[in-house]
Amino acid sequence: MNDESSKNRILDCALTLFSTRGYDGVGIAEICAAADITKPTLYYHFSSKEGLYKALWQEKFAPLRHSLTAAAVYRPRPEDYHHDVLPVLAGIIVVYSDFAQAQPTFFRLLSSLLFAPDGSPASVLAREYRDFQFDLLLSLFTDIARAHGNLAGKEPLLAASFPGLIFSYISLGATSRYDAEALARQFMHGIFS
Structure with missing residues (x-):
């Protein structure tokens, strides 16, 4: 999976989770599991859960x-x-x-x-x-x-x-x-x- 494809997959999975369970109801580990990636991959694209949420909104x-x-x-x-x-x-x-x-x-x-x-x-x-x-x-x-x-x-x-x-x-x-x-x-x- 290339960088852009990983990033988009993370955004898509995070959107689904945040929209159904809210920001507070979702952890980084759940996002990683849903996107089938590791935490280092998530942190490569986004500095934190907050950074991911902000990027999603943007x-x-x-x-x-x-x-x-x-x-x-x-x-x-x-x-x-x-x-x-x-x-x-x-x-x-x-x-x-x-x-x-x-x-x-x-x-x-x-x-x-x-x-x-x-x-x-x-x-x-x-x-x-x-x-x-x-x-x-x-x-x-x-x-x-x-x-x-x-x-x-x-x-x-x-x-x-x-x-x-x-x-x-x-x-x-x-x-x-x-x-x-x-x-x-x-x-x-x-x-x-």
Whole structure:
């Protein structure tokens, strides 16, 4: 097995274990056994369990980071409901949904981060990725609030609650583009929509 193939096998096995049992529930020996490698091989590629976890997040999150950054752009058109906030929110839902379908194991790990206790090793190690999502959505809702003054002051709440709604939606198996638009409408108008 060459170096790159060993590294990828370690990442794949670690992802499966971390996504099913959590960061704290997995030891180096288990990862090595699952990847059929020795500890020195793991340490050749990754300095530690933390280093492995960070490398996993860096590699697997990159496509989502790119897609979310492209989708979270608001172009104000308040006079045209169907081309204002709705398509941006629906687009973000579609990005997460498509990512969950393409990378279900990593998406499960990403979802678990929403509920990881603050200060836990998993939360600390993946904070950069959680913060990226929050900051991106905060920026988006700040832009939206400039065109829709009634949202001013609510941007942090919107940025924090929108991913929870999306992740719940995806965990229930709803993934169509129609569902994404319906969910965006639900978020925009609440239970009376």
